[in-house]
Amino acid sequence: MSFRRRTTTLLAAGAIAVILAGTHPIWLSGAAIWLDVGERVRPVDAVYILGGADVAVRALVGAALIRTGYANRALVSGVHYQPDEDDGVLCPQQERACRVLAHRGIAQSQIEVLGRDHRTTFDEAASLKRYLTAHPRATVAVVTSDFHTRRTRWILRQSLGERYARVVVVSSPSVTFVPRDWWRTPRGASDVAGEYPKLLFYWFRYSWAPYGWGMALLAVAFSVRSLRRRRLPPTAVSHC
């Protein structure tokens, strides 16, 4: 690489770094906002509270939807739990969600634990699929954390097919950070920045799309290369 080219590259990299550092509040908050694809709440038959570390907040949002008449019943995800794994110290997540619902005045008869032994959002989507198949007219609001809605929506679309039309994804907020400065708290950093590798993992693990895109890119690269070769004079090609 020539000196001039090297200097230009270094200057360009430095300029990009300065711009990125100067504008980090914009693009970092944008990164959190991009993850949140929660939809406007509309009346549904049931709310489905997904499991996770934020299950209690999700349950509070679910309870609010029932209390305000947007939904009639709560479906709580049956998350994998083995008492010997935690010495019986913590209770199952569904129990915590049920406690919050009860605390907010939701009757026991309105609460149902959906599925069991869920370990991933895909397992939860499979249980919802069974529920929607058994209840062909039911509509469901899936409640999950705001930063988790994009991955959830993608998984639900993959798993539910045409049944997805009967589903609305609702965001629940985080109680430990706000999206506009999530990078200033350890929890915000782990939730938001940690969501991107998970999105990538799910994309590669559960979809053929990245392989399709990869093949398309390779095809384009080969086409460009062969075109460039054809443009060279015949003498030059014969020498190669």
Add this chain to the structure above:
Amino acid sequence: MMPEQRSFECDTRQTCRKRRFYATTAALAAMLLVLVTFHAPILRAVVSPLIAPADDRPVDYVLISCSTEDLPPIALMRGLSNVAASSPEIRILLVQPAPSLLAHYGGQPRCDEFVVAHLLAHHFPRDRIETIPAAATTFWDEAAAIPVWLQQRPGTCVGVLAESIGSGNRQAIVRAVGNTSVADRIVVMPVEPIECNSRQWWKSRAGVQAVLLAMIERLQMTFFGRPQATVPTWDPDQYERDLLAGKADR
């Protein structure tokens, strides 16, 4: 004259390109071979800044972090039980967390109350549990409270329990906020997580996730230091009022 010159240039460039291609391929192959052969030490070295070295110094107090809305991981609760059972003299230290929204709405007990209840259930004497009054929202707040507390107790040592993957971050925080005169009296005590093995973290999903999150936390610490973020003020009752007014879109 010109075509010959061009062909000569092209020939040279092609040769260079070929040579560079072979050299790059050979270098990549060699790197891949080294990576595959020595993957275990390489991957261990990658996480070494995230793991605090084991420190066998005796401690008078053991602290378990209670500053977030999450309850402590089970590995730490087990570690705490083991420490409590191991020495009749040991004392447990807690830093009072900020009021918890989830505890208020019955989602889970407050972390410090949960730890105390667990210890009492294991017949640990109440008078050997001490709480530093504070309103901690992150481990940074706890780490800042310990040196102040230690200054009034000369010669006392505190061990901070931390899951091994990420314990290096805890140590870095203790050093960053700690007073140098008491810093050597605070020891980070790494506890092996239950879901994975920190020496073979790449072999389990939980291990990869733990390393990833610890790396993100380290980056966050490095670039932004002590958290000074906006405190969320979400209120479920207000949310319900917004829903009724048709204002909530989430």
